[in-house]
Amino acid sequence: MAEPFYITTAISYPNGKPHIGHAYEAIAADVIARHQRLRGRDVRFQTGTDEHGLKMAQKARDLGKTPKELSDEMSQYFIDMCDALNVSYDVFLRTTEPRHHASVQELWRRMEAKGDLYLDRYEGWYSIRDEAYYDESELTAGEGGQKLSPQGTPVEWTVEESWFFRLSKYAGPLLALYRDHPEFLQPDSRRNEVTRFVEGGLRDLSVSRTSFDWGVKVPGSDNHVMYVWVDALTNYITGLGFPDETPEMAKWWPADLHLIGKDIVRFHTIYWPAFLMSAGLPLPKQVFGHGFLLNRGQKESKSLGNVTDPLELAERFGVDALRYFLMREVAFGQDGSYSPEAIVTRCNAELANSFGNLAQRVLSMIFKNLDGKLADFTPAEADATLLATVRNACQSDLPQAFDALDFTAGTDAWMRAVFACNQYVDEQAPWTLKKTDPDRMAVVLLTLFRAVRELAIAVRALVPASADRLLDQMGVPADERNYAAYDDAEWYGRLVSSGFTLSQPVGVFPRLELPAEDA
Template sequence: MGEPYYITTAISYPNGKPHIGHAYEAIAADVIARFQRALGRDVRFQTGTDEHGLKMAQKARETGVSPRELSDEMSSYFIKMCDDLDISYDVFIRTTEERHHASVQELWRRMEAKGDLYLDRYEGWYSIRDEAYYDESELAADEGGEKLSPQGTPVEWTVEESWFFRLSKYAEPLLALYNENPQFIQPDGRRNEVMRFVEGGLRDLSVSRTSFDWGVKVPGSDGHVMYVWVDALANYLTGLGFPDESGDFARYWPANLHLIGKDIVRFHTVYWPAFLMSADIALPDQVFGHGFLLNRGQKESKSLGNVTDPLELAERFGVDPLRYFLMREVAFGQDGSYSPEAIVTRCNAELANSYGNLVQRVLSMIFKNMDGTLETFSSTDDDDVLLAAVFSACRDELPREFEALNFSAGIDAWMKGVFACNAYVDEQAPWSLRKTDPDRMKAVLLTLFMAIRDLTIAIAPVVPASAHKVLDQIGIPADQRDFAALTDADWYMARVATGEKLGAPSPAFPRLEMPEDTGTA
């Protein structure tokens, strides 16, 4: 069993159906998980839904159902999104599960035993939409003078008895963490923002509510439920069996990566490590705050009528093309924009015309001109140069960039390998060699066959279904499709030795067409 690797997404708040941002994060996490598995690591991939809090209680009341009924319905949409987008999660956690309540209550008891929880009265500004408390100095105002949070959401003055967490006690330990481990918060811009916030001083945090009861009960404190962020963050422990610290917890904790949106970085890099320090639990290795996806450059909102259902995009263009576009188009960590036209343009240029056409042409020529037979051949310097370029792109450059979460750069390196193959086809013109030099034609086509196998293995974490379709067509065994296989010098002769012939190929990446309602690409 390989070295353990534990990756989590943020758990989604299901007071509405999944949007493109949820899909983006899930796809990115899945690419990381599949990539790490391909490197031979023992991956644990967790996602889920955050189902407690005032917003859910209010939504349930508005729709005339119980909070639990609403949670069951809405959570099912997120499970379906993950399944439809080929997200290879190992655990889908729901905060309404009994095991989660037990986990959070144990975390609470440990913080209480440390002397970090005390009962007092909370008076201050609270955003229901953000499920967050804000200091007066953080607020802005709209044109009518109504106070708004830094996220632009309404706030209301709240007064109630509350348990408080001694967050102020952890300002110096947190700053030491950021300075001693710069990789803990990434990208660097997020780290700088968090450091400025903590350097400005931390106030103790209200961590319970009495104005509603939809949440995890505070142990020994009737009428109090835990602040939703104490509850939600603990999911990363729950999924590993906490408070049982043997088994999965011992193997996979601390998490290698919490992948989250940039709007919740503060909760994950200030509150969460402080809670863990208080409970004497090891800290995760890294929190990465990715950017937002913009619809034609605009943030999506119901008022603008531009909210996108990610499953509709997948239905229109295919799951793998959507996955490819999102990982290729956006520099990970920054905001990015998408549109149907951009998806069609990018995927047709690269997946269909460059890579897909390469695969189809080469496999078709082997099938038609060589009866689908793979055999030994004599290579030339040109063949070796091509394979070296593809090997470098697939074995060195793409993995290096993916390890650093630079997906766009990694795919760019992969495309250089694809372009090298297409240039080689044009230069060698195997269709002409068929009559003038059949042996050379075979050498060219079989060199390309070897290159296609490498290119396909390398891109499989991004486009898994399509890549495995190609690998099936060329007869690569299921246990020989990881990055270790790329360094196996004997794989080709082993493939030849099977005597299996290639059949007529079917396209893995057909060209996309613009839906009629969005114009022409």
């Protein structure tokens, strides 16, 4: 039985259309999910939208809509984004679903039964935009003396009756978690930040509001709705059927990876594990806080006029080119920058000129010079050396780097193998061998055919549609496009004996042109 792997993204807040940051996280999670499927694991990939809270209620009011009407409309944009970017999610969960309300209310009851909830009065600073409470010591001064959160968002002094969660009780267990299981929070820099924060002391957390009603009702206190983070975080188990003891819950929980942005690490690594400890549920195995994606080095904002629609980028440059660029260009876990020029430069140099040109040249020469037919052959030393280089990159270096979420190192290894193939082409010069030694030419081209197959399988997680179009042309069966296929020594013989004949090849990685407005 395949080993299960459960990955989630943060659920997106749909008070506006998706931006490039949403696309970046969705693509990264998809690459991880596809990589684990290539590993042979049974993957469950969940994403969704976080539709409650004061921000949504205010936005709906401003637009003259009900919060439900707004959430229905806006959530569809996020579904459309995932579908357009070839994000292979298994579950898209919306927090307005009845099953989610039941799940969150049961989590609340379990925390209450543990004695971790009590009714009191909240007085303090609250950021509507962050849906977060802040201590006075965390605030900074903005223009006109406006107090700002650590994220630079305005805060308001809030006074209301509230249920509180005994977060202070869990400081010790949380510090033990970070110390004994450093893999729980990655990268290390994020864990160090959170550890320092918890070491500074935790105050009990206000977990309900009475000033609005767009949210999950508190059991037994219908005039209270739950704090949006109690609501939102529970989505990860709602999708598995919690509170019922479902086969899904038994199989998939605890999650292998919560993939989130660095700005919400605190909620996922302090609040969420504390809630789960209180409710008597296992903790996720890992939370990874990735960095921000910057537009030419600047954070996107409406006031700067630099907000990018990710679907427009995909339309201009192609979905797979965008996916490859984002995972290749930015060291995962750190902030990174993008621009149209950078996308064109990177994708032309590596996908079009290096790998795409290699594949097209090899398949075209086989089609033209061998009538598209494959044959058994005995590799010479140079051929065996190349195949070993490619095998090491595709079977060992890239998968191991992707396991560690180091996509840059993984694609570096892949590119080294691509360069090795191109150097081999130059050294062997099959166009010259055609005249001097056609039998040797055939061996060179068929060696390259085998190498291109491995390179295409290795890069499938990043550029799934393009890699599959290439593998289709090469006659590689759909069920042999995974890492396990590298151990199948008989694949080439089966393809030869099947009588497969290569048709006129079609390039799958076109060169990109910089749009006129960006030139």
